[in-house]
Amino acid sequence: MNVADTDRMELILFHSGYQRTQEKEDADLILVNTCSIREKAEQKTFSLFGGLKPLKAANPDLILGLTGCMGQQDGEKLLKRMPYLDFVLGPDQVEGIGKAVNRVHESEKPFVWTGFDSEKVYTIPEISGDLPQKPGASAFVNIIKGCDKFCTFCIVPFTRGREKSREPEELYQEIRHLIKQGAKEIILLGQNVNSYGKRGLNNPIPFHKLLYGIAEIPGLERLRFTTSHPNDFTRETIRAYRDLDVLMNHLHLPIQSGNNEILKSMRRDHTVEEYLELIDELKSEVPDVSLTTDIIVGFPGETDAQFQDTLKVMERVGYSSSFMFSYSPRPGTPANEFEDSVPEDVKKQRLQELIQLQNRLTEEQSNLYKGKTIEMLIEGNSGKPGYSFKGRNPQYWRVNATGGEGLYKPGDRVQVCIEQTSGHGLCGAIQ
Numbered sequence: 001m002n003v004a005d006t007d008r009m010e011l012i013l014f015h016s017g018y019q020r021t022q023e024k025e026d027a028d029l030i031l032v033n034t035c036s037i038r039e040k041a042e043q044k045t046f047s048l049f050g051g052l053k054p055l056k057a058a059n060p061d062l063i064l065g066l067t068g069c070m071g072q073q074d075g076e077k078l079l080k081r082m083p084y085l086d087f088v089l090g091p092d093q094v095e096g097i098g099k100a101v102n103r104v105h106e107s108e109k110p111f112v113w114t115g116f117d118s119e120k121v122y123t124i125p126e127i128s129g130d131l132p133q134k135p136g137a138s139a140f141v142n143i144i145k146g147c148d149k150f151c152t153f154c155i156v157p158f159t160r161g162r163e164k165s166r167e168p169e170e171l172y173q174e175i176r177h178l179i180k181q182g183a184k185e186i187i188l189l190g191q192n193v194n195s196y197g198k199r200g201l202n203n204p205i206p207f208h209k210l211l212y213g214i215a216e217i218p219g220l221e222r223l224r225f226t227t228s229h230p231n232d233f234t235r236e237t238i239r240a241y242r243d244l245d246v247l248m249n250h251l252h253l254p255i256q257s258g259n260n261e262i263l264k265s266m267r268r269d270h271t272v273e274e275y276l277e278l279i280d281e282l283k284s285e286v287p288d289v290s291l292t293t294d295i296i297v298g299f300p301g302e303t304d305a306q307f308q309d310t311l312k313v314m315e316r317v318g319y320s321s322s323f324m325f326s327y328s329p330r331p332g333t334p335a336n337e338f339e340d341s342v343p344e345d346v347k348k349q350r351l352q353e354l355i356q357l358q359n360r361l362t363e364e365q366s367n368l369y370k371g372k373t374i375e376m377l378i379e380g381n382s383g384k385p386g387y388s389f390k391g392r393n394p395q396y397w398r399v400n401a402t403g404g405e406g407l408y409k410p411g412d413r414v415q416v417c418i419e420q421t422s423g424h425g426l427c428g429a430i431q
Ligand code: SAH
Pocket: 037, 038, 153, 154, 155, 156, 190, 191, 192, 227, 228, 229, 254, 256, 294, 295, 296, 325, 326, 327, 328, 329, 330
């Protein structure tokens, strides 16, 4: 989502005459779009600004802005800590980036803009004209912003505000436009895409209907979405996987923990059994679906037995990949008031165990592709020595392929015979 917000700010600034530089030393304006989901992300931001401070000292005309969730959360505090900042913007102020930069030119005083937009419907106005860069084969489209779930560990509902969806017509229009510019794959974005259309729209439709609507757009070759919350993931969406050829057979469905007491304390509002029921139904409708997830270890009160439950569920589902995190207390969230009872070294050890298990599951699954021919959408040149192109297969595995130089370009779909696997990727030859 931050990547999509950054692209949007780049587009707005491009139309005010800015162009991306390769080196920060060449820039008149530097923006750092921040994340506050875990403390580590915040620490990275502070160390990054530490490196930018000398640039500002050497060139007082350089504009330094901090945008994103840390801005929302810490606002004025950030100006105190980093007085060389020109402005701080929250994630709901992305559309105001042009105005913010103009204001720096007009006034000397640093400022903070962190209000939430008060419109009923979420809209991203179309900007016609040139683009800062040619869009790639795969493009992100925000369909819903904010989150109303308030999981006890999570800062997102505080930094990104209430859920709001974009009108389906606006989305169809944007997707048609992206396809015209060369996109072949669309990835729908939201903290909880399955909540799409629940309220506020003039023409409300549920998420699965939106999928059917988008699938009809001519020229669309691949459709994906992220992220889903198990509670809002419907049987109708499972049917959409079965019915729609363009909807790729991959689902990212965060489980967070494999233990019901921990899930309750996280306020995820579903049980492990309900989650597994969904997964089983999806697997029976779409046998070659791949599954990925998010997991937190060391949530307050998590016992070793409860952690073992998480390992069991991972093995049972057989995820192809996971985002695995050690619990990080976030100021202002309910879980921050719980006793952070799991010692750091235990959290670290659990995380290592989890990663090891995931590596084994990934290897087992990737080995199943050996000798098989898969379809890859070419995203660009491969960075891997000896390989020509990189892309992804329908199940979202990273693929590097040899051959086809001069014959294919990004956006083409090719058949690749998988010869070997490497970590989280598949490698083979274009047929
Ligand atoms: N909306 C998505 C998740 C967005 S945040 C969903 O509900 O699935 C991405 C992931 O970050 C979460 O799924 C969770 O695993 C992790 N995360 C969020 N808050 C965290 C915290 N305080 N400590 C550790 N991991 C966290």
